[in-house]
Amino acid sequence: IRVGAIAPGMIKTPMTDGMKEKAREALVNMIPVGRIGEPEDIWLAARFIIECEYFNGRTIDVDGGLSM
Numbered sequence: 001i002r003v004g005a006i007a008p009g010m011i012k013t014p015m016t017d018g019m020k021e022k023a024r025e026a027l028v029n030m031i032p033v034g035r036i037g038e039p040e041d042i043w044l045a046a047r048f049i050i051e052c053e054y055f056n057g058r059t060i061d062v063d064g065g066l067s068m
Helices: 021-030 039-051
Strands: 004-008 058-062
Touching: 004 039, 039 058
Parallel strands: 004 058
Antiparallel strands: none
16 A cells, blocks of 8 residues: 655635736745646645555645745
8 A cells, every 4th residue: 555645835826817917926926936836736746646656654745846
């Protein structure tokens, strides 16, 4: 049995689309890569966990470097 988790940062969703522009910009300015994550970014992390048989017992932060 292998275990893996994903800790997403700010990801583009209907909720983030509904944010006030100034609030969204303030959050994006804190993200080192300079953008909100896309749902595909989460899928790429999930695919890595699934495909890499040596990965086990860890969490992948998908947050554009915000947690650094």
